[in-house]
Amino acid sequence: MMKARLRDAVGSLAAKSGAIARRESKIRGHLTILCYHRILPEPARSAYHDPDLVVTPEIFRQQCRSLAQHYHVLPLSEALASLNGHTIPERPLAAITFDDGYRDNIVIAAPILREHSLRATFFIVAGLVDTDRLPWYDLAGQAWLTLYPRTGRATVKAELERVKRLMPAQRQIWLTELVERACPHKISDLDRIMASDDLRVLNSEGHEIGSHTMTHPLLPQCEDRALIHELEQSRRDLSEITGRSVPGICYPNGDCDARVRQATEGAGYDYATSVRQGTNDASEFDRFGLKRWFINQERLSTRSGAPSDTLFRMEICGLADSIFRWRRG
Ligand SMILES: [Zn+2]
Structure with a gap:
């Protein structure tokens, strides 16, 4: 303040x-x-x-x-x-x-x-x-908030920061487990790439x-x-798309x-x-x-x-x- x-x-x-x-x-x-x-x-x-x-x-x-x-x-x-x-x-x-x-x-x-x-x-x-895939951090963030809706945003951010530093294979295990538990809801069109x-x-x-x-x-x-x-x-790929x-x-x-x-x-x-x-x-x-x-x-x-x-x-x-x-x- x-x-x-x-x-x-x-x-x-x-x-x-x-x-x-x-x-x-x-x-x-x-x-x-x-x-x-x-x-x-x-x-x-x-x-x-x-x-x-x-x-x-x-x-x-x-x-x-x-x-x-x-x-x-x-x-x-x-x-x-x-x-x-x-x-x-x-x-x-x-x-x-x-x-x-x-x-x-x-x-x-x-x-x-x-x-x-x-x-x-x-x-x-x-x-x-x-x-239709989301970036992994969005999938993780959504799953996290579905499982723990009362978690503060700072906690979610800190957890994602920690996971970001894991090696990709380890991160994938963590993500798969989280997403399986949360069964992520429908993806909004604006959330896609x-x-x-x-x-x-x-x-x-x-x-x-x-x-x-x-x-x-x-x-x-x-x-x-x-x-x-x-x-x-x-x-x-991007140059092929745009010419x-x-x-x-x-x-x-x-x-x-x-x-x-x-x-x-x-x-x-x-x-x-x-x-x-x-x-x-x-x-x-x-x-x-x-x-x-x-x-x-x-x-x-x-x-x-x-x-x-x-x-x-x-x-x-x-x-x-x-x-x-x-x-x-
Ligand atoms: Zn980025």
Whole structure:
């Protein structure tokens, strides 16, 4: 509560004093990347096993409006290409990214992006395209909440974090047992990963399709052959679907190490995104470890719960990070 009050006060001071606008002008020529996962209306957001990964359509619309007004927004590969340009753009450069490729991205997010003439980048778990299968963590989260409906979201998150670190075979045993006990209920259409046709529509509207591997493993855990398969097959499959090259990849969970980076470059990618927070400095950015701002709508709301454009702008220009150094989600 104290922190929220302080945050509101600092926010209004930053807006009134012009500190946000000054910071935005300072980061012209750098690259700001936003990381979203799902866009779902409120009842579905709080019912989801990890509400931090969900932004509601109302708040997403407000954030798009703000981005269109204060930033020059491009799909990530275009933004990277323009970073090398010699003229510094009038507004700071930003890219909107979505991880995983849920159906809500095309049903709910894409029309809002269209309203504001914004184009984004979607990182897709390629092995789940045109299937009815859910990502394993969603299946696990749903099963867990079916079995233990009163469990707090923090507990579910901690359990999934623990299981994420198990070796894939061990994790599969854990998952099979959990799902057998829970008999998961009907899958909502929005919980699926997009189909080929959806990806083609996004592409035809000027959005970029990127890879998020075949099966969403933690890449450093993969043996060499599996690693190459995750990187190369996803790139090939997605490029076959869209008829275009797939320049970028998002490391699942942001996990990478020197071997993964080298294999990523070797697989022909041009860039990779991480989950490290921050703005990418034009003079020294890391093309295979691009930083992003994780958008958590709760943290960007005022004490009364109202979405705050001031807090959003403070966050993505890096001002909030400099002032608060909050623990990141
Ligand atoms: Zn992911």
